[in-house]
Amino acid sequence: MSKDNKSTAKKGTPLSGIGKGLREIGRTFTEGDWTAKLSFVIMGFGQLLHRQFLRGIIFLAIEIFFIYYMVTFGAVYISKLPTLGTSATYVDKSGNVPVTIYGDNSFLILLYGILSLFVLFAFLFLWRVNIRQNRQIYLLKKAGKALPTSRQDFRSLFTENFDKTLLALPNIGIFVFIVIPIIFMICIAFTNYDAQHQPPSNLFGWVGLENFKNLLSIGGSGFGSTFFTVLGWTLVWAFFATFLNYFLGMGVAILINKKGIRFKKLWRTILVMTIAIPQFVSLLYVYKLFANDGLVNAYLLKWGLIDSYIPFWSNVAIARVLIIVINLWVGIPPTMLMATGILMNIPEDLYESARIDGANAFQMFRSITLPYMLFVTGPYLLTAFTGNLNNFNVIFLLTQGNPLSMDLAGGAGYTDLLITWLYKLTVNDTNYRMAAVIGIMVFAVTAVISLVVYRLLPSVRDEEGFQ
Amino acid sequence: MANKNKEKKTASRSRNRKIGNAITYAILIIISIIWLFPFVGLVLQSFRSYASEYGGMVAYLMPKEFSLDNYTYLFSGDCSFVRWYLNTLIVAVCAAIFNTFMVLSVAYALSRLRFRGRTLLMQFWLILGMFPGFLTMICMYFLLQQFGLTQAGAIPGLVLVTVASSGMGYYVAKGFLDTMPKALDESARLDGASNARIAVTIILPLAKPIIIYTALTAFMAPWCDYVFASYVAFGYSKSYNVAVALQRWVWTNDYQGYFTRFCAGGVLVAIPVTILFLCLQKYYVEGVTGGAVKG
Numbered sequence: 030m031s032k033d034n035k036s037t038a039k040k041g042t043p044l045s046g047i048g049k050g051l052r053e054i055g056r057t058f059t060e061g062d063w064t065a066k067l068s069f070v071i072m073g074f075g076q077l078l079h080r081q082f083l084r085g086i087i088f089l090a091i092e093i094f095f096i097y098y099m100v101t102f103g104a105v106y107i108s109k110l111p112t113l114g115t116s117a118t119y120v121d122k123s124g125n126v127p128v129t130i131y132g133d134n135s136f137l138i139l140l141y142g143i144l145s146l147f148v149l150f151a152f153l154f155l156w157r158v159n160i161r162q163n164r165q166i167y168l169l170k171k172a173g174k175a176l177p178t179s180r181q182d183f184r185s186l187f188t189e190n191f192d193k194t195l196l197a198l199p200n201i202g203i204f205v206f207i208v209i210p211i212i213f214m215i216c217i218a219f220t221n222y223d224a225q226h227q228p229p230s231n232l233f234g235w236v237g238l239e240n241f242k243n244l245l246s247i248g249g250s251g252f253g254s255t256f257f258t259v260l261g262w263t264l265v266w267a268f269f270a271t272f273l274n275y276f277l278g279m280g281v282a283i284l285i286n287k288k289g290i291r292f293k294k295l296w297r298t299i300l301v302m303t304i305a306i307p308q309f310v311s312l313l314y315v316y317k318l319f320a321n322d323g324l325v326n327a328y329l330l331k332w333g334l335i336d337s338y339i340p341f342w343s344n345v346a347i348a349r350v351l352i353i354v355i356n357l358w359v360g361i362p363p364t365m366l367m368a369t370g371i372l373m374n375i376p377e378d379l380y381e382s383a384r385i386d387g388a389n390a391f392q393m394f395r396s397i398t399l400p401y402m403l404f405v406t407g408p409y410l411l412t413a414f415t416g417n418l419n420n421f422n423v424i425f426l427l428t429q430g431n432p433l434s435m436d437l438a439g440g441a442g443y444t445d446l447l448i449t450w451l452y453k454l455t456v457n458d459t460n461y462r463m464a465a466v467i468g469i470m471v472f473a474v475t476a477v478i479s480l481v482v483y484r485l486l487p488s489v490r491d492e493e494g495f496q
Numbered sequence: 497m498a499n500k501n502k503e504k505k506t507a508s509r510s511r512n513r514k515i516g517n518a519i520t521y522a523i524l525i526i527i528s529i530i531w532l533f534p535f536v537g538l539v540l541q542s543f544r545s546y547a548s549e550y551g552g553m554v555a556y557l558m559p560k561e562f563s564l565d566n567y568t569y570l571f572s573g574d575c576s577f578v579r580w581y582l583n584t585l586i587v588a589v590c591a592a593i594f595n596t597f598m599v600l601s602v603a604y605a606l607s608r609l610r611f612r613g614r615t616l617l618m619q620f621w622l623i624l625g626m627f628p629g630f631l632t633m634i635c636m637y638f639l640l641q642q643f644g645l646t647q648a649g650a651i652p653g654l655v656l657v658t659v660a661s662s663g664m665g666y667y668v669a670k671g672f673l674d675t676m677p678k679a680l681d682e683s684a685r686l687d688g689a690s691n692a693r694i695a696v697t698i699i700l701p702l703a704k705p706i707i708i709y710t711a712l713t714a715f716m717a718p719w720c721d722y723v724f725a726s727y728v729a730f731g732y733s734k735s736y737n738v739a740v741a742l743q744r745w746v747w748t749n750d751y752q753g754y755f756t757r758f759c760a761g762g763v764l765v766a767i768p769v770t771i772l773f774l775c776l777q778k779y780y781v782e783g784v785t786g787g788a789v790k791g
Contacts, residue, residue, distance in 0.1 A: 136638070140635065140638065184690075187690050187691060187692035188690045188691055189691070191605075191690070191691035191692055191695070192605045192609045192611040193611075194692075195601040195602070195604060195605040195609075196601070196602065196605050196663075198598065198663075199598050199601060199602050199662075199663025200663070202598070202660030203621070203624070203660070203661055203663055203664060205639070205660065206632070206636055206639070206656075206657055206660040206661050207624055207632060207664070208624065209635070209639075210631070210635035210636050210639075211624065211631060211632055213635045214631045214632060214634075284520050284524060285524070287516075289513065289517050290517060290520055290521070290524075296524050296527075296528065298774065298777075299527075299528045300527070301773075301777060302531070302532075302535065302770060302774070303531060304773070304780075305716075305766075305769055305770040305773035305774060306535065306766040306769065306770055307716070307719040307720045307739070307765055307766065308720050309719075309720055309722060309739045309742065309743060310538070310742070310762035310765055311535070311538075313742070313758070314537065314538050314759070315534055316746070317553065317746065317755065318534065318537070320553065322553040322555075323553060324537070324555070324556075324557060327554075327555030328555075330555075331555065362531075366784050366785070369781075369785075370781065370784075370785030415626075421630075421723065422720065425722070429747075447628075448628050448630065451628060451630055452630050452723065455630060455633060456727065461634060468627065471627070471628045471631075472626050472628070475626040476626050479626065
């Protein structure tokens with residue numbers, strides 16, 4: 030409900046906002062004095078002349094940097110963005126001595142092109158801020174008020190603008206290492222960047238929706254059938270990994286919290302150790318435990334229970350079940366911890382009155398514990414589910430996505446999740462174009478599930494209703 | 497087990513409870529054995545002699561002869577285990593310090609300050625978080641390469657990437673700060689304290705549990721980091737972390753005889769992390785529980 034309102038409200042503002050902004054820019058120009066007019070070309074000019082040195086110098090520096098950046102670096106890359114380069118680097122052997130002729134590099138063009146576009150937008154935004162400040166100077170002077178000094182500007186970073194101080198560093202980090210790479214990879218999904226097109230000797234270029242068509246094409250050399258196999262298993266895995274862990278974890282928590290059970294702390298600590306020990310140690314050990322020559326097979330053979338070893342990791346069905354079972358070992362302890370905390374919050378008198386009414390333990394669980402837990406942990410279940418969709422560690426440490434099959438394209442195996450397949454495509458096949466497409470698909474699946482489930486959650490729908 | 501409770505009250509009930517408890521104990525003991533088995537196995541096999549027994553997979557659990565062969569190998573000159581260990585430790589300590597700083601800055605700003613674009617920023621980061629992390633790998637690798645932070649410089653590179661993107665993991669910390677009463681800030685603001693002053697002198701001391709939680713989780717993550725660590729250090733073994741190095745011992749066929757060495761390395765990695773974790777367990781539980789309820 031509230032979301033709908035927000036989105037409609039937002040749709041209205043940007044357009045009218047732009048109109049208002051343009052009008053304000055116009056009025057700043059017509060009404061402002063010559064310093065304001067000159068600030069349209071020389072940023073920070075008005076501020077400097079009004080003795081706001083800190084602001085003025087920063088804006089001037091930004092403009093100088095921007096012009097220098099664009100002239101020496103940015104403009105070239107932006108201009109090459111539409112083609113991603115035309116002349117590849119090659120070795121000219123026509124002369125007596127082979128000479129390397131350096132050409133374009135699609136990778137650099139795409140990356141720096143995106144970066145330069147961002148610099149351009151940032152500059153436009155700052156230019157707008159610069160205009161607004163000049164407008165502010167004009168208004169303040171007209172009202173006969175004092176302009177904020179540099180010292181006041183600086184101090185505001187710890188008072189009303191403290192949020193900007195706090196968020197500056199995280200925002201820069203996220204922009205450089207998350208936003209730019211994600212936009213870059215989204216663009217890669219529309220190019221033919223793969224093993225055959227490795228710049229600088231082989232350029233890549235835009236191919237439109239070809240990769241997406243390839244992903245959805247069934248049969249032939251298409252990725253279609255593999256994609257749906259992997260997607261299906263990803264969903265099945267996430268479902269079992271989330272809900273089995275959840276219910277069994279809750280069960281273990283109830284067992285430990287049961288009245289009259291002693292050494293509660295000991296039981297808990299034993300389970301909690303699995304969280305502490307790095308997964309690559311414990312899971313790799315478990316992987317070896319179930320290997321063909323591992324301990325489990327060895328003892329089963331020794332005791333005469335089987336005649337030949339069980340191929341735990343090479344049989345598709347066994348491997349899949351085993352992964353889910355081993356994941357219980359990983360997933361029960363955190364759920365147990367969380368459930369313990371919440372179970373203690375359930376009012377005891379609810380159980381008392383149920384007991385007086387003659388309810389047995391199972392009935393009490395079904396009509397008191399479970400609804401309470403589900404209500405409180407709804408958001409947790411959602412994050413756990415999306416986390417399991419992308420649970421790289423468990424799959425990769427146990428099977429690496431194996432068993433492989435000739436029926437699957439792109440080096441995928443039958444226990445591969447989308448995310449491990451994405452990893453294989455990137456690292457083993459250097460098939461970046463398809464990896465990027467898979468990445469976008471992972472995003473789509475996560476986003477759709479999150480949105481749909483989030484709206485269905487009772488704790489979101491009526492926050493006050495459950496008491 | 498509890499269905500019997502239905503029948504009659506008092507006497508039979510206490511008998512039933514005893515049976516119920518006995519069954520519960522039995523289940524808990526079985527669970528404990530299952531959960532502890534891999535660790536016990538790991539420790540036992542790490543003591544198997546490399547010289548007189550085989551270092552690879554064998555068909556028995558108890559070593560025939562206890563020895564420290566595998567441990568001495570790890571610390572001998574043939575193996576850079578100490579280097580790998582230090583690499584991981586450096587990343588972990590840096591992450592614990594700087595991530596905590598970043599996460600708390602973000603959490604504080606989003607939780608206790610109101611500014612333009614706050615919800616927009618949160619929604620934007622939520623959407624960013626839905627993209628799989630590996631998607632960004634090749635681009636990040638290239639960025640790091642530009643600064644010479646791959647292969648030989650992989651460790652500072654790893655620190656940089658870990659810290660730079662850590663701000664997005666603010667959810668648990670924000671949930672914690674949200675629960676602190678607003679009146680705290682307001683009364684201080686009336687006394688003329690600046691936002692920065694309120695953050696440092698009033699909120700920070702009260703946020704100790706969440707600081708420890710954040711630092712602890714940040715410290716533990718690098719011990720498990722395989723994907724990006726192996727990608728950045730590609731082919732340069734001195735920059736491996738323990739996860740990358742030990743993984744190679746388990747997976748590559750030539751390394752068959754290295755299994756017990758892997759066990760020894762695993763034990764050495766697991767011990768300090770586990771001890772630290774168990775000491776700070778209380779804070780971890782608070783974080784997990786609080787985070788779950790807040791969503």
